[in-house]
Amino acid sequence: MSYVATETIASALTTTATVFQIAFWLGTVTLAFLGYLGARKTLFQPLRTEIFKRQIDDLSEILQFFVGKGEVKLRDEFDFGLLEQANIEAMYDAYVYHAFKVKRRKEARAYRSELCPAGMIKAEILTEQYILVDGHKEEPVEPPPEPASWTYKGGQVYLPKRYVKQEKRIRRLLESPFLPTPVASAIENYLEAVEKNAWLVDEVILQAANEMPEKYPSMEELKEAQFHWIYNRINSRYDKLELHAKEIVRVIRDYFDSDNLLPSKGSFGFSSILRRVRRRLPAGDA
Template sequence: MNIDLEDIKNVTNTLFWGVTGTVTVLAYLRAKKTILQPIKTEVFKEQIKEFSKELEIFNGKSEPELRDEFGFENMFIYNTLIMMDSYALLFFDLKIDKKERPYGESEMAIVKKEDVDKYFSINDGHIEEEIIDKEDNKPDPSTKHAVWSKYDHALLSLPKEYSEMKKKFLKLQSNPLLPEKLITLLVEYEKVVMENMDILREIIIECSQEMPQKYSNVNTLMKATNSWVYSRYNSRFINLSPKAEEITKYIRSYFQSDNLFD
């Protein structure tokens, strides 16, 4: 049997470079993992911080507490009072100092897109708010009911709680460290908030048309309460707690907190 030394050399070289290549690849993968581990650890730490901020908003909160985060009670009071004040002004010419009203502290208003033209007009390239309740534009007594029948609460007065929480949500949703699924859940939660604001607007418009029957004179108006409006609104309010629980459960599952120390 003849042994070809050249063949042995080739086989040996092949085995050598094969083993060397394998060792090099394994060493690279191990080094890459070692190098990236500190980065992953830092990202994990930052995620924990951000998730903690979210848990402060949602975790363990009752339905009333979740509503208070966005100031829904004040939002209801502000806007119901605006409607009632508008009624008092139109029907009984009652002068009301808006600065003394609770809604005088509201920071902003939302306008329904389809109603913008009702409240704003274009003038020489600038947007100018239309003055609806000018003293010289009072309707004749015989037409007050007709005017009131068109009452529209497109402007929604918002409390500072809403503005502050809105800023928090915008900041969370723009955070690159948060998983896409969590961002989606936050957007869904805020959508429920907006739906409840639309419901409030609809309820106020609906109840406004019952004002002439319930408060036909100044004496009854002076005894008016908003409890009947609130009862109707509360019955249609979409609870926030189911979405809050979804967010909390997702965060727990993301970190597998139940198995963290197993």
């Protein structure tokens, strides 16, 4: 009987010890988890703050490209005036040579490499104009010199230096890993509109080229040629860059408002960023 009682007491003590062990470890795990939650707030908060500061810097730089700029200014930053002139002159020169075998001096051409060092060309045009034989390009076949047989395929756009430079500057903004996705998408849409307008110039010039034999059947009439009729057609069909620029500013505003970062709640509101940008802008752009 004494043996059985002793065994019962030992079993109870073992069970009690096991329960206390389980409770101890559960308590330890719970405290560790609660400690992790608290530590996460303090450990990751500096990282969040640093990321937010980087976003502020990036978005402030972006706003400098778009705040307070109208359609004329935005186009001028890509030098669309020279882009139009260069590509119109290229078509005119092609017509003059085709119809009258006359070439202008290279230094007089607005599309020369010093002014337009880059360009865009459609793949189908490249395939039609050049034949690859053993890795070498053959020169395009010369058309006959009659105005009535004139055809102009277009499909290429000469790009001015400022166009290339401005596009690179804006694309560099997209390289930031801290750039919010909605803002990046709005900037991409802006660049797509710029490229669309560049191709529009080629499209309008291609249509205008069909009218060249009728408008300028002789060299005398060609000497009095004006480009305004083509300029007017191009400008009437441009995609408005100002609308896309305003959309970028709106997306940035919405991004900060969605985080409840209103001006009255801190120094990181949209108005604060806008004031910072305006201080950096020249007086004429603010």
